[in-house]
Amino acid sequence: MKLRFLGGAGTVTGSRYLLSDERHRLLVDCGMYQGVKTLRRRNWARFPVDPSSVDAVVLTHAHIDHSGYLPALVKNGFKGKIYCTKATHELCRVLLPDAGFLQEEDAKYAFRKKFSKHEKPEPLFTEKDAWEALKHFESLHYHEAFEPVKGFEVQFTPAGHILGSSCVHVTHSSSARSVVFSGDVGRQNDIIMRPPEPINHADVLVCESTYGNRVHGESNPEAELADIITKTAGRGGIVLMPAFAVGRAQMLLYVVHKLMGEGKIPKLPVYLNSPMAIKATEIFCRHHKEHKLSGADCELIDDKTEFVRTVEASIELDAVRYPCIIISASGMASGGRVLHHLKSLLPNYRNSVVFAGFQAPGTRGDALVNGADKVKIHGEYWPVKAEIYSLDSMSAHGDYKEILNWLEQGSLKPQKVYITHGEMVASDTMRKHIAETFGWDAEVPELFEEVEI
Known part of the structure; x- marks a missing residue:
């Protein structure tokens, strides 16, 4: 099993991770890039792999930086199923069409006000494209094992970030290797969300680092x-x-x-x-x-x-x-x-x-x-x-101390940790925290880097 970082590397947006073996490709998250213009331009670039070659997609949660590119993926040839939790499915039915509608409206407004450098600004995808993508969705309960593609067994556990958010656990049957994607990790004492469920096993962990170099204030x-x-x-x-x-x-x-x-x-x-x-x-x-x-x-x-x-x-x-x-x-x-x-x-x-x-x-x-x-x-x-x-x-993201606390709660002892979904300084600081706290082999991957699991 191989893992390729198609997004969410070196930045806190555009999460996309490709798992593959000799026969199948499974995409974990399919987010849009947000933020500075150089990142937003990546949304318009050709997708790093042929969308039609991806067999299935699994989502950690509904936020646009994790799900927002799905309508474009379907528009450009993806034909498989998209798997997520029940609440994530419901939220995507709201977020994705709205994102398409807003892009159409922004393109019209830019054309009307003439503040775009393009003669006729076009949206990345439309509301219609979003509804087409939603036809590919299939939702499941937490802890319900399923096989999105042959040889890859998956289940969701609560991540505590937003409604429906999950950690994605993938086990590859032929190699018996497992990888867990943290998605966005919630707080230990959030005002409205319950804390993330501890993880007990993973050969490889892909962990977010939005607040990898910061601690939330002690103020009320x-x-x-x-x-x-x-x-x-x-x-x-x-x-x-x-x-x-x-x-x-x-x-x-x-x-x-x-x-x-x-x-x-x-x-x-x-x-x-x-x-x-x-x-x-x-x-x-x-x-x-x-x-x-x-x-x-x-x-x-x-x-x-x-x-x-x-x-x-x-x-x-x-x-x-x-x-x-x-x-x-x-x-x-x-x-x-x-x-x-x-x-x-x-x-x-x-x-x-x-x-x-x-x-x-x-x-x-x-x-x-x-x-x-x-x-x-x-x-x-x-x-x-x-x-x-x-x-x-x-914030709905755990800071680095909260993430370390969460990792310590389970019986996790991964052989490798990849730090993603953070700005470069945050990710590298999170790498140091994990290595020093647990002695785990942690690394910040490069965009498009491919590794063996």
Whole structure:
């Protein structure tokens, strides 16, 4: 069995790993690249292997940097099945068509405003392409063994990152070798998600390193958020929270309503302005047995939140000038309705923008949390007068100490560890932590490198 790193190497995006033997090819994750332009350009490059030669795909979870290239893969010739957990399937039915729709809209907007260098900007894939890809999906329960291609036995275990997220365990029958892909590893004490399940065996481990060189702060994120909201409302401002539609949006809604119920922040209108996040919230509530929130908590979110479903309602919300809380996608301010809110709110010192998750280098979110005095949106520069906050402790990724703690919980003793899904410094630091803590042979692979399992 061989493993080739087709993405997620040297960067925190574009996860794609190819397992193969003499007869079959199995792709683990098929993500889009996000962030800086040089990375985004990779989405338009020819896929490193012929899509029609891939027999099946297995997903760790639904986030676009792990699933977002699937419509393009199918469009370019992939004919096999795509396997994932039940909740991941439901979320992909929301995220992938929405991603296609947004790409179509962005292409139209770029054409209309003439800020693209291309005469007629085209989307990478369309909403129709996404629905076509979803016909290939097949979902399973955690711990349910299956054989996506002959000779490769797979099962999912909970990774605690978002709803439906999993570690992918692959055993190759002819060589009796096993490899586990961590996917994105959740927190040990997340506000809404349960901790990742320990791993007990793998000959080879492929481990993420988003926070490989950092530790989340010890501060109380709820207290920080309460202070930000109270101060902003006190000066007549609006609190905008760019949030990942899956996971962060639901966590923020829960915390905001909890703080209001406890009297720690003023009672303000709360708007969720993202069709994708609205649908994801509905799925989140249906699967409440897979996370910490009760049915009553989910009902509170549903009852007390104003869901902004239409474009017309979004435009009206953009004109609001009274104190309120707006949660909108995307989480790194890389696209979607949040961009229109940023254009409206950034130039006013009364407002606050709160980021509650990892900001990939090159994204607007990264620029804003690092002190940019202006940002480019839809071809124009907008001044940054609003207060910008980064609540890193609300991230859905375990930091390096939490990942080490998780690895220590099982009886894992891999012969080799490959560190992926992190910026270069983060990945190499994670490599050192693992080698020094456990004595395991750890390595950071190069993009397109192929290794024997």
